[in-house]
Amino acid sequence: MRIHPKLICCFLPVVFLCGCKKSGSTQETPTTKPSASTNAVPATTAPAASAPAAATGSAEAAASVETTAKMAAAEWALKQDEIKKDPNGQWAIQATASSTYNDRQGTAGWSANQATGAPNVDKYGDDGNAWTSKTPDGGIEWLDLKYPKPVHTTEVRVRESCGSGAVIKIEVYDEQGGAHAVWQGNDPTTELNYLMVKFPKTTFKTDPVKVTLATNVVAGWNEIDAVQLVGTDQ
Numbered sequence: 532m533r534i535h536p537k538l539i540c541c542f543l544p545v546v547f548l549c550g551c552k553k554s555g556s557t558q559e560t561p562t563t564k565p566s567a568s569t570n571a572v573p574a575t576t577a578p579a580a581s582a583p584a585a586a587t588g589s590a591e592a593a594a595s596v597e598t599t600a601k602m603a604a605a606e607w608a609l610k611q612d613e614i615k616k617d618p619n620g621q622w623a624i625q626a627t628a629s630s631t632y633n634d635r636q637g638t639a640g641w642s643a644n645q646a647t648g649a650p651n652v653d654k655y656g657d658d659g660n661a662w663t664s665k666t667p668d669g670g671i672e673w674l675d676l677k678y679p680k681p682v683h684t685t686e687v688r689v690r691e692s693c694g695s696g697a698v699i700k701i702e703v704y705d706e707q708g709g710a711h712a713v714w715q716g717n718d719p720t721t722e723l724n725y726l727m728v729k730f731p732k733t734t735f736k737t738d739p740v741k742v743t744l745a746t747n748v749v750a751g752w753n754e755i756d757a758v759q760l761v762g763t764d765q
């Protein structure tokens with residue numbers, strides 16, 4: 532039986548090959564796979580607080596670093612919860628993509644539909660509950676998402692869960708099917724976080740949202756857990 536390349540990617544300690552760990556994120560313990568030795572939770576992948584300069588060997592300094600990290604983790608969890616419950620937010624109900632890992636269809640792991648619904652990836656890293664493209668670094672890939680209700684939109688939130696930072700463009704469509712780019716640029720997202728793109732309320736109602744990635748800009752698999760469309764009827 533052949534070992535799946537994806538599994539290798541998942542279990543090798545060299546996580547950076549997957550693009551799921553970026554150099555520089557050295558605070559906290561970067562556990563590369565689920566381990567029973569820690570009861571830690573999603574929060575460990577939270578955007579860690581900026582690491583205070585280490586005062587070598589001082590217990591007080593260590594405690595202070597820990598406290599800061601915990602506060603950052605709690606803040607991260609609160610923000611995740613707030614977004615999840617945003618009354619003006621909608622989660623996609625249908626998705627298509629330029630390609631999918633291993634040509635996965637339907638509700639299979641890493642298929643486009645894994646980017647529908649509320650976020651369900653708990654930890655930064657390769658996870659079948661997110662969509663990813665057929666190849667990790669092939670270049671331009673896109674994800675097209677439909678929502679229950681067209682709205683005048685003010686924001687799109689893309690939850691990136693592996694190889695974050697590769698989104699280059701977000702477009703929303705008007706009801707005649709015209710595409711409007713609401714953002715194009717350098718995605719600053721790292722770790723398990725949302726790319727939150729805010730813009731003046733659209734004059735038209737939008738439904739489909741298109742997220743374009745350049746998968747070659749962040750090495751390894753670039754995975755999208757969920758995409759929220761924020762907007763109102765008026």
Ligand SMILES: [Ca+2]
Nearest residue numbers: 645651660756
């Ligand atoms: Ca998901």
